[in-house]
Amino acid sequence: MREKVTICEVGPRDGLQMAKSRMETAAKIRWIKAIAAAGVPEIEVGSFVPPRVIPAMADTEEIVRQSVQIPGLFVVALVPNLRGAQAAYAAGAHRITIPVSVSEGHSRSNLNRTPMEQVGEVRGIVPWVREQPRRMEIEAACSTAFGCSIDGVVPTEKVVEVATGLAETGVDSVSLCDTVGYGNPSQIKEVVRAVRAAIGDKVQRLHLHDTMGLGLANALAGLEEGIRKFDSSLAGLGGCPYAPGASGNIVTEDLVFMLESMGFDTGIDLQKLLAARRVLQESIPEEPVHGQVPKAGIPKTYRKAA
């Protein structure tokens, strides 16, 4: 039995919020269905933010409503506040992810709040969600946990402090996000260890960007620290509107190739994933795409060496 690793595809949220091109609602649904058909177990399909702030996410309610109809798919939505959590719940989301920047600069720029004020926002969301008849998972995402393009170095103690505050609110899990892609493998290991020492197994997921080309090396570092959940983005779309210099997420196609080649079970069919990439490219052909496996093609050694 191969060990499982769970990938959450964040392209429809983290990718499209930054894309120069706008994807129509029907095209988003086609794309999400193609990703799900490849066996990707979880998709972050959108974010409940004001349309004037991120116009590309204006149809998130409709996207969530349609996505939860896809058999077997676990549907995630980003929400910055209680109002967003309520909208995500009403639309049927299976999990919400609430961003909380560790660095002051990013927090103010992204949410116009201090990190601890945003921890307070999470503290208000959790009891409301727990009171609802349907169970909805709550994840808090520690943004800029490995560096900030505004504030620079983010000390590990600061990550531990914010993660601890978040764990105490009663969220189900805490993720660590290299929002701007400044992290390195040693740092990934150090921060994961320090946060786990503070909050135990509540730290589960890494969200990595490939700004400096270290994305998969950082994922490997996380794997070696026992992380078994990763966010990634088809074609490496993504970035952060409030983090100048950030570039795309780690590429789902390459991540799947690495994990499966190493003997992990992602449940994802790489051929079908490349088909989902073509659906994306047909919808917004002018959008730059990334990824080495799609360029080189799947080699004949794939899954044979392991």
Next chain:
Amino acid sequence: MREKVTICEVGPRDGLQMAKSRMETAAKIRWIKAIAAAGVPEIEVGSFVPPRVIPAMADTEEIVRQSVQIPGLFVVALVPNLRGAQAAYAAGAHRITIPVSVSEGHSRSNLNRTPMEQVGEVRGIVPWVREQPRRMEIEAACSTAFGCSIDGVVPTEKVVEVATGLAETGVDSVSLCDTVGYGNPSQIKEVVRAVRAAIGDKVQRLHLHDTMGLGLANALAGLEEGIRKFDSSLAGLGGCPYAPGASGNIVTEDLVFMLESMGFDTGIDLQKLLAARRVLQESIPEEPVHGQVPKAGIPKTYRKAA
């Protein structure tokens, strides 16, 4: 004191042999000087192969003669046979690297010999070199040690067999090359361990390609197995003319960023390395370049977090 990692820049050899554009001798020397000025300790400057086979390497003798004049630079040349070794010695090379494919298909395609016939060629080269008055290092490079685009999977036992044969010839060191970039981190660790168990510290260097996007993750895997010498290529130039589907080497700029960020000492100034990249781009502006650090710029956190 930071632990040292030695990078050998192979762009002028592995990169230019595959480049669509031809770089003039004077431009090569300008580029090599700029790389050396950035603190890169070793450069593989060319290969002694018949000009009709790889025209871009026709000026290797001149390049080696001029490169050995650069103060402090360790100059490496690739040689496929005794004649090449003699030419490299005459030009003043400090080390020769002799490629020996582990896979039959690549060996026949590249050298028109079986792997063991090429081990025999190395056996003929070593005593000749040892008889010369000047010391010249000899490295044997196990090509296609992690997969072959012709033969597919390359079994670890086969790598051990070839590496053992090479160690017995009396070469100074043996490197392991992911010529086509099919390797994954688990495999890197497994093969390094197996070869080290057979030949001890004679296995020193990894030569990695980024075909599937796993290059730096594979470098990290090697680091964790104690490897402290890496080949890489500025702007990720490279490939292999006899390995269809292979793409560029791991990017020197990104590798240096990773290593220095992790606290290793490469002796390389990243700003000056980006200047050397500009020298390359000015010489052959039409050649596609790779690398994330040059695109994103060096972040303000560089070397501050470690």
